[in-house]
Amino acid sequence: MAASMNPTAVEARTLVKQYGATRAVDGVSFQVGRGEIFGFLGANGAGKTTTLRMLCGLVSPTSGQALIDGFDIHGQPLEAKSRLGYLDEEPFVHPHLTGREFLEYIADLYRMPRGPERQRRMERLLRLFELADRDGELISAYSHGMRQKIGLASLLIREPSVLLLDEPTNGLDPRSARLVKDLLEELAARGTAVLLSTHILEVAQALCRRIAIIDRGHIVATGTMDELRAQAGSEHASLEDLFLKLTAGPESRELIERLLAPNS
Amino acid sequence: MMAPPAIRTILGAEVRGLWNRLVKRGATRLVVLGALLAVAIVVIGGAVFSLGDAAAQFLPMARDAMLAGGFTALSVLMLVVGFPSVIATFFVGRDLLQLVLAPVRPVEIFLARAVLAMTANLLISGILIAGVFGVGVGSDASPVYYALALLLVFVIVMVVTSFQVMVMSLIIRWVPARIARDFAAGVAALVGVGFYLTWNVSLRRSFGASRVPDFSNLAAFAQRTDWLPSAWPGHALSAVIAGDWSSAIVWTLFCLAFGVMLVGAAGILYQRTLLAGLGLFGGGQAVWKRAPARRPKSMASGAGSPARAIARKDWLGYRRDIRRLSRLLPALLFPVGYALTLIRPSRTLNGLWSDVAVAAFISMFVSMALAVPSIPSERRGFQLLRMSPLAMSEIIRVKVALTLPPVLALTMLLTIAMAVVGGVGIAELLQLLVLVIWLVIGFVSVGVSAGAIDPNFEAADDRRAVGLLGTMTSTGGAIAFALLSIGAFALFHLGAAAATGARLGPLPSTPAVAALIAGAGALLAAAAGALVVVLLVVANSRLRAYEGAISST
Ligand SMILES: Nc1ncnc2c1ncn2[C@@H]1O[C@H](COP(=O)(O)OP(=O)(O)OP(=O)(O)O)[C@@H](O)[C@H]1O
Ligand SMILES: [Mg+2]
Numbered sequence: 001m002a003a004s005m006n007p008t009a010v011e012a013r014t015l016v017k018q019y020g021a022t023r024a025v026d027g028v029s030f031q032v033g034r035g036e037i038f039g040f041l042g043a044n045g046a047g048k049t050t051t052l053r054m055l056c057g058l059v060s061p062t063s064g065q066a067l068i069d070g071f072d073i074h075g076q077p078l079e080a081k082s083r084l085g086y087l088d089e090e091p092f093v094h095p096h097l098t099g100r101e102f103l104e105y106i107a108d109l110y111r112m113p114r115g116p117e118r119q120r121r122m123e124r125l126l127r128l129f130e131l132a133d134r135d136g137e138l139i140s141a142y143s144h145g146m147r148q149k150i151g152l153a154s155l156l157i158r159e160p161s162v163l164l165l166d167e168p169t170n171g172l173d174p175r176s177a178r179l180v181k182d183l184l185e186e187l188a189a190r191g192t193a194v195l196l197s198t199h200i201l202e203v204a205q206a207l208c209r210r211i212a213i214i215d216r217g218h219i220v221a222t223g224t225m226d227e228l229r230a231q232a233g234s235e236h237a238s239l240e241d242l243f244l245k246l247t248a249g250p251e252s253r254e255l256i257e258r259l260l261a262p263n264s
Numbered sequence: 265m266m267a268p269p270a271i272r273t274i275l276g277a278e279v280r281g282l283w284n285r286l287v288k289r290g291a292t293r294l295v296v297l298g299a300l301l302a303v304a305i306v307v308i309g310g311a312v313f314s315l316g317d318a319a320a321q322f323l324p325m326a327r328d329a330m331l332a333g334g335f336t337a338l339s340v341l342m343l344v345v346g347f348p349s350v351i352a353t354f355f356v357g358r359d360l361l362q363l364v365l366a367p368v369r370p371v372e373i374f375l376a377r378a379v380l381a382m383t384a385n386l387l388i389s390g391i392l393i394a395g396v397f398g399v400g401v402g403s404d405a406s407p408v409y410y411a412l413a414l415l416l417v418f419v420i421v422m423v424v425t426s427f428q429v430m431v432m433s434l435i436i437r438w439v440p441a442r443i444a445r446d447f448a449a450g451v452a453a454l455v456g457v458g459f460y461l462t463w464n465v466s467l468r469r470s471f472g473a474s475r476v477p478d479f480s481n482l483a484a485f486a487q488r489t490d491w492l493p494s495a496w497p498g499h500a501l502s503a504v505i506a507g508d509w510s511s512a513i514v515w516t517l518f519c520l521a522f523g524v525m526l527v528g529a530a531g532i533l534y535q536r537t538l539l540a541g542l543g544l545f546g547g548g549q550a551v552w553k554r555a556p557a558r559r560p561k562s563m564a565s566g567a568g569s570p571a572r573a574i575a576r577k578d579w580l581g582y583r584r585d586i587r588r589l590s591r592l593l594p595a596l597l598f599p600v601g602y603a604l605t606l607i608r609p610s611r612t613l614n615g616l617w618s619d620v621a622v623a624a625f626i627s628m629f630v631s632m633a634l635a636v637p638s639i640p641s642e643r644r645g646f647q648l649l650r651m652s653p654l655a656m657s658e659i660i661r662v663k664v665a666l667t668l669p670p671v672l673a674l675t676m677l678l679t680i681a682m683a684v685v686g687g688v689g690i691a692e693l694l695q696l697l698v699l700v701i702w703l704v705i706g707f708v709s710v711g712v713s714a715g716a717i718d719p720n721f722e723a724a725d726d727r728r729a730v731g732l733l734g735t736m737t738s739t740g741g742a743i744a745f746a747l748l749s750i751g752a753f754a755l756f757h758l759g760a761a762a763a764t765g766a767r768l769g770p771l772p773s774t775p776a777v778a779a780l781i782a783g784a785g786a787l788l789a790a791a792a793g794a795l796v797v798v799l800l801v802v803a804n805s806r807l808r809a810y811e812g813a814i815s816s817t
Binding site for chain 1 (some may be wrong): 412483564565566568569572573574576577581584585643644645647648649650652653654655706809
């Protein structure tokens, strides 16, 4: 990969996305450095997926800029896209291709040189994700987790320098989830920038050097665990406590009690 | 308090969903849709009505055959056209899973869905009603006729729907579940094509080489289908016209009894197979089972080529998605049948012009069938193309380039066959071929653009993959392109005639006039080309800005 000298791999500059009357994302800015794993946390509907889709060019922002390796995803899309790998919440696949054909398709789409080396890489990926003995089956017959895995494999086959992953461990069994975590750490150590959204706080805490918490379209906190604790003013709080405190809603215990109260 | 009955709840939700879908489209779309619908009702309905009226007046002996044949033909059409929708209403869809989980009896689901499924046949039954009413007016029928006609059309729609459900239920029992839906669609399509071709052959014999049409074949064909239950309503209605009340009552009772029987049987079968069908279809698409892994010996070298990758994927997709194939085959067979009917040894100079018309029609039909869905059929996979380092213009170019060869091959083959049968000279054949190539390039570009202008990548059903705007663009664009191109072709012809000094009516045949006419032709051709370019540019910018809902879960 021809990595430019720019140390910032992903940069969101006051991204805004308006859907009719709702502001799904309202002025989000952050940077992800090369070799960094950056976590993106937030409640359902907070705007994580929308932000990631703006960063990868699937959704155009109402205002603001998204830069990949210094290339504006809308200004210089081809340069930016060739460096980028994005995994959607529900991976985009072609149901009528087999797993192996799908990987070939993606590799060709990105103009990867054909030949034995590419073949070897594909074998390794299929084996890594335990898809090797199902590679001749149509993707439409894959289970949810297998689709997630073939989606990941289709990113990794072309070695992008920036990975944007929307809940990558969603639907994976514990073993595969562990595999993905180890893989991401290894990739980051080799210089890949990873931006991932997740609801699993344990994944975020274990994996991410820095974390951003987004709430109703705004980033309410960014930084390392320690910086987050400092921002929240509680020194020994767990990530869960921080998350609940920063994305404050009505106290859940009270609501539950009201729901379960006997009818008077 | 009593809970509302399940059927009302289910129907209420469906109606609300339909309403929301309509309203959310926005006011302009609604107005356009309404206007189109009104025009269609006036034009098609009016035409069918007058046809029925005239036929009933001038061929009083054929009223029974006409009514019976009309009911049968349109039943077959409903059977084929409505099949995917009926399957979808009864056997597919996550909302059905929800109903199955709820404490609702399958009969209630069946009845609620039957009402919904009838909407799929609304258009065709509307045409049928227009024709039947026309026959009534043409034969001075009593008011009873019209009331009975409405009732019988309703019965026939229920019969067709029940029949479709029964076929599907039986197929689910015998055919491997994964391919059941495609199998059913294929069977329906083949039945339709078979009917159509037989009809065509009868037509060809009737209107064949002799100058006086010979209706005996047509009548014989109608008689052969006389016994079909779908013809019974026709008999009942013609008996009313003839004032033969006892046979009218008998035929009507037959229809009603048959309808009740079929609805009952379908209800029972549906109860038995609903779960089986749902468990298997509830999720993604049905596909053929694949032979286990066959390692490709892809030792090819060189850089991967996106165009080749897309071509390969599309080819594999067509081969494996039987549903797409089953929709494509009839679309390709219809123009062949049409050509067969119309090709006749040409007797006059006009032969060339009828060949031009047929060639234009065939190119348009085949191009549209293949080109319009080429981008929308990417479905969610289109997002992969959007994320890849490919410009949208490149994707459009690849799609046009991929669609051209099969369409060109097919249309040129048909054109040559037509020319050979029609005894067209070699010079004229060459002109025809040039015209066909020009037309196909234009039509395919228009079709691909139209698909790109208004795609619906989230559509569950292939037929919804292109929106209203896209359909209008493809039809309007293709017709405009055809008119401009054929106009240019005609002017070139006229110009050539003027240059050789042929008589051109009021125009003097001088070189200056010839040049003027040819210049006008060139202008028209340029306009046709400009139209295509504009559509391609619009398609490109629409695709670049595309942001339709990416299924969010
Ligand atoms: N295509 C769309 N049209 C209208 N509103 C949308 C669209 N896509 C997203 N939204 C809205 O934008 C907001 C943010 O959605 P988004 O999918 O980004 O949330 P998320 O953080 O990814 O949630 P989750 O954790 O549930 O995946 C939501 O309120 C959603 O309803
Ligand atoms: Mg999301």
